[in-house]
Amino acid sequence: MNALFSPAARRIMIFHADAGICELAPLPADQTVLGGRALAESLAPLLPAGPALIIAPGLLSFCRRLPASRCCVASRVQGSGAFAFASAGGAAARVLSAMGIAALVLCGASGGSLMDVALGAEGMRHAPTRCAGTSVSAALSCITSASPLAAALVVAGPAAELDLPMASLAFGSRGIHAVSRAGGGAGQALWRMGIKALILDAPGRGTGEALPPAWEDDLLRFFTGPSAASSRCTGCTPQCAVRPWGSAEGSASKGKWPGYEKAWSAGDREQDRANVRRYALFCDEFGVDAFALAGVLEDARKRGALMSTTASRLLDELESLLDRPGSSPLPGLLRGMPLPERKDGRDPWKYLLDSLGICGFAAGVLDAGSARGAFVDAASAALGIDRDALAALCGGGLP
16 A cells, blocks of 8 residues: 555544544544545544534545545534535645545534634644634635635635524635535534634645655546546536636536526526526625525425515525624524435445545546546556455445
8 A cells, every 4th residue: 555545644633622622543444545435434423423524635635736626524413313425625635635634523512602723733723713703705814814824724604603504614725715615514513513614724745745746647647638627617516626606607608507597587598697696606605505505495485485586686685694694584494494305326436536536527537438447547556555445445336
């Protein structure tokens, strides 16, 4: 096995929000070749009851030139129920990988004031938050101005502070305004632990920061050419780390629309486009899962529970939550509405991508079976992991 993935090189960092203490734990012997989704799923059953959050970077997330900057985000709001799994991009996965952190685990409900938690080479520290009640962009600006070492940020928006089930987490970076969101109630879980923001300090050069050039070049060749991610992205995730949301307008003109535009009616496609963009920007600022919120609003519309009858008026009411959350009945309505059912089937190929940290759009260039097989061979060789071990990680079925 490659030394970068030996038990000595990777650790689990656990923050107990109820006690305010942090500990480092070694990877269990049977989990040393796991990362991303596979590792998060293995750790989830081991956590105590109560709110919990797992952020697990993919196995290839330390490769700076690869489209592999994604991490799995597993969250549970309360009790000992099932975890919800999501994925997010940005710098967090690479910063954690560079520090040798295979998974960042937060658990326990804090009874104190809302806090910011900073993670660096010397462990964790926490302090009362400076940005309670602020929008996502305001929180990002506030934290980066006060934290000169911050390289990556994970922020819960106003939706989390209203305890909304569809509250998401925004994954941002210093100097980059675009964010990638992790849904599945991850924002609500972080808020119930009494945390507004996670601040990941820039690490020094260390274990896991980069593959040897020959190996990275061997993997990079799979993601170059005219069919690379930038030409395939439909902009379905607003402000995704792969490509800014604004580029979705070009995709829309080709008939490719984000998956939540069904929540808006109009007939005038130009107006639809303006409303969808406006909705996406609201979700970024409010810190809410765009797909889950769209489904809840559509359900509420069908039940006659919404007073606003047009998309523009509903957007006006949504945007008022950023400045005057107490002036709208929407938070109470949204808390009482069931979230859309999540379809979380186990597709072996997607599961492997989530475990490696590879962006799904970028992996579109590997759609041909022969390309997938060659990539799996190259990835297993680069990581020093037997190909059969990768297949077992995903339950078989790999090309």
